[in-house]
Amino acid sequence: MYKTILATAFFAAFTATSALAMDLSTGTQLGTTMEQIQAKLTEMGYEVRKAEMEDGKIEFYVVKDGKMSEIYVSPETGKVTKLETK
16 A cells, blocks of 8 residues: 555656756757747647748747746747747
8 A cells, every 4th residue: 555655646747847847948858840849739738829930030929727827949940949828
């Protein structure tokens, strides 16, 4: 019984940590094409409203948990270079 409780607690902690790891930050690797980035953002729970190239960056307008954000990704590295939440 003790092992079952311990295993359940470990699984719950691991799941919570994994969910937090899915949050975006500068440097998060998303992909180098609009299609790759959109698929990753959708997988992470974001609703993609618009995507475009601007100033050499791939820019996404997304909504998650009622918050709108702009995400800028380098097409060379596939990493988030800037985040703006409104």
